[in-house]
Amino acid sequence: MRSTELTPARADPMAPVPYTVLKVSRETPDTYTLLIQPQNSSSLERFQPGQFSMMWSFGVGEVPISMSGDTSEPAQLVYTIRSVGQVSRALVTTRPGATIGVRGPFGAGWPLAEASGRDVIIMAGGIGLAPLRPAIYEVLRNRSKYGRLIVLYGTRHPRDLLFRKELTAWVRQPDTQVFTTVDSGGLEWRGHVGVVTTLLRYARLQPDRSIAMICGPEIMMRFSARELGAHGVPSTNIYLSMERNMKCAVGFCGHCQWGPHFICKDGPVFPYDRIGPLLTRHEL
Numbered sequence: 641m642r643s644t645e646l647t648p649a650r651a652d653p654m655a656p657v658p659y660t661v662l663k664v665s666r667e668t669p670d671t672y673t674l675l676i677q678p679q680n681s682s683s684l685e686r687f688q689p690g691q692f693s694m695m696w697s698f699g700v701g702e703v704p705i706s707m708s709g710d711t712s713e714p715a716q717l718v719y720t721i722r723s724v725g726q727v728s729r730a731l732v733t734t735r736p737g738a739t740i741g742v743r744g745p746f747g748a749g750w751p752l753a754e755a756s757g758r759d760v761i762i763m764a765g766g767i768g769l770a771p772l773r774p775a776i777y778e779v780l781r782n783r784s785k786y787g788r789l790i791v792l793y794g795t796r797h798p799r800d801l802l803f804r805k806e807l808t809a810w811v812r813q814p815d816t817q818v819f820t821t822v823d824s825g826g827l828e829w830r831g832h833v834g835v836v837t838t839l840l841r842y843a844r845l846q847p848d849r850s851i852a853m854i855c856g857p858e859i860m861m862r863f864s865a866r867e868l869g870a871h872g873v874p875s876t877n878i879y880l881s882m883e884r885n886m887k888c889a890v891g892f893c894g895h896c897q898w899g900p901h902f903i904c905k906d907g908p909v910f911p912y913d914r915i916g917p918l919l920t921r922h923e924l
């Protein structure tokens with residue numbers, strides 16, 4: 641059974657709940673982390689790593705955003721948002737004290753129950769580290785429950801690296817390897833250059849006893865899953881978080897349909913053996 645039992649839907653899953661923005665922190669030139677708190681504490685619902693919310697900027701619109709905070713601190717929610725368009729820009733420019741709307745949590749998250757007793761391989765591209773961060777927190781908080789933690793993270797440029805202080809702190813944790821890479825580094829960059837899959841050669845992999853969790857651009861996930869397979873990780877042990885435009889987020893409208901799947905309720909996290917063939921079909 642997946643570790644990610646769905647949180648029971650509230651009476652009206654379509655009604656946004658008002659939250660107050662407590663803090664907005666700049667992570668990179670276009671990405672910000674919002675800390676928010678419900679205006680009525682009874683509205684709080686626990687979330688599972690990998691789940692997402694629908695976030696409303698009132699008067700502008702609503703978009704799906706994954707939780708990026710720690711499930712052990714449910715009183716406040718954390719989201720890391722890249723400003724790419726109208727709604728995401730409105731959310732990241734919200735002032736502390738302002739009200740936004742939140743629906744959720746929705747969807748199936750990362751397979752942390754299945755990962756128990758195994759090594760956990762995290763592969764992230766760009767903003768994809770944000771939906772994976774709650775899973776990393778979970779592994780680090782319950783260190784004896786899991787084997788090695790291997791974090792492989794790639795961005796376009798060093799300035800796009802998220803959570804830099806935490807990346808440095810995670811390296812110092814027992815049985816943990818963290819490697820970063822960029823597509824193009826510039827003169828100041830002394831680190832690795834290349835796509836994220838090139839980092840696999842540095843990882844102390846035990847493929848047959850590992851679970852891999854991947855989030856990033858679709859092409860990055862496709863190549864990462866393929867490369868993990870080539871290293872011997874079974875496709876049943878590789879999980880990807882998919883993105884599509886959403887409206888209802890509860891399986892009513894069909895907006896997020898992808899082949900036979902509704903990403904909002906069957907995903908966003910899927911096992912690779914279920915969706916691998918769909919990933920190569922561009923017309924979907």
Ligand SMILES: Cc1cc2nc3c(=O)[nH]c(=O)nc-3n(C[C@H](O)[C@H](O)[C@H](O)COP(=O)(O)OP(=O)(O)OC[C@H]3O[C@@H](n4cnc5c(N)ncnc54)[C@H](O)[C@@H]3O)c2cc1C
Nearest residue numbers: 703704705706720721722724725726727728883884885908
């Ligand atoms: C389950 C899920 C979880 C997500 N989690 C996060 C997160 O944690 N942080 C984050 O920054 N973003 C996340 N996203 C993506 C986020 O929802 C989109 O960036 C947002 O909807 C863009 O809306 P907009 O109005 O700002 O931009 P728009 O004006 O709608 O779009 C701007 C650009 O982004 C593209 N775009 C729009 N929606 C998506 C999408 N869903 N996926 C990929 N490209 C899109 C458009 O094609 C366009 O090029 C998630 C998406 C899903 C489905």
Ligand code: FES
Nearest residue numbers: 889891893894904
């Ligand atoms: S967003 Fe409506 S069915 Fe998924």
